[in-house]
Amino acid sequence: MPDSSRLRVAVIVGSTRNDRFAPVPAHWIAEQARAHGDFEVDVIDLLEERLPVIFNGDDPEAPLPDEVKALAPRIEAADAFVVVTAVYNRGYPASLKNAVDWFYSEWNAKPVGFVSYGGVGGGLHAVEQLRLVFNELHAACIRDAVSFANYWEVFDDQGTPRESHAVDGYAKTLLDQLSWWGHALRDARTKRPYKV
Structure with a gap:
């Protein structure tokens, strides 16, 4: 039976490309969250979910x-989210935007953290754009993100960061902040449902 004192965190694997790297950092941050002790982890891989390609919100009465x-x-059900994103052409994957847009109230008044990867910028262009998107959805974005610049050099063949002593500390900072905001917002939603 789940421990109700712990937060339910959904780790969202944002890339659906055939040659994607996303599962590697997603698995890593999911393991970090499990080891943290304050989270029950649900990994949501958008490739497996096979959402319809384009969100069409023109008809709110249309069946989902x-x-x-x-x-x-x-x-x-998630109390918090960690979005794992690549950077494509200085932005985030279309598959991720599509998935975000299919939902609205489900994101409201919940914290969102980010793990990104890319070239020299580590995917931070994608994260900065996603902050604007999630702000519009009344979510609370965590300040500290984890980014992997030149990601192909960072992880070994087993999917472990080569300098784990450093990046594990970044993960802990992110998860500590996610935990604080997750508990605060869950308590607040329990006392007073969030209305948009």
Whole structure:
């Protein structure tokens, strides 16, 4: 039975490309969250979820696609999120924006942390854009992110960062902040439901 004192964190694997690297940092941050002790972890891989390619919100009365209905309870149940994103052309993957747009109230008044990867910029261009998107959804973005510049040099063949003593500390900072905000916002939502 789940420990209700712990937070449910959804780790979202944002890239769906065939040659994607996303599962490596996603697995790493999921393991860091499990080891942290304050989280129950649900890894949501957008490649496996197979959401419809384009969100069409023109008709709010239209029935939701089955894939969206299947994923909705997992997004709703999460107390916090860690979004793992690549950077594509100085932005984030279209698959990630599509997934975000299928939901709205499920993101409200919940904290979102980021793990990014890319070339010399480590994917931070994607993160900065995602902060604007999640702000519009009434989510609370965590200040400190984890980014992997030149990611192909960072992880070994087992998916472990070569300098784990350093990056594990960054993960702890992110997760500590996510934990604080996650508890504060969950307590607040319990006392007074969030209204947009």
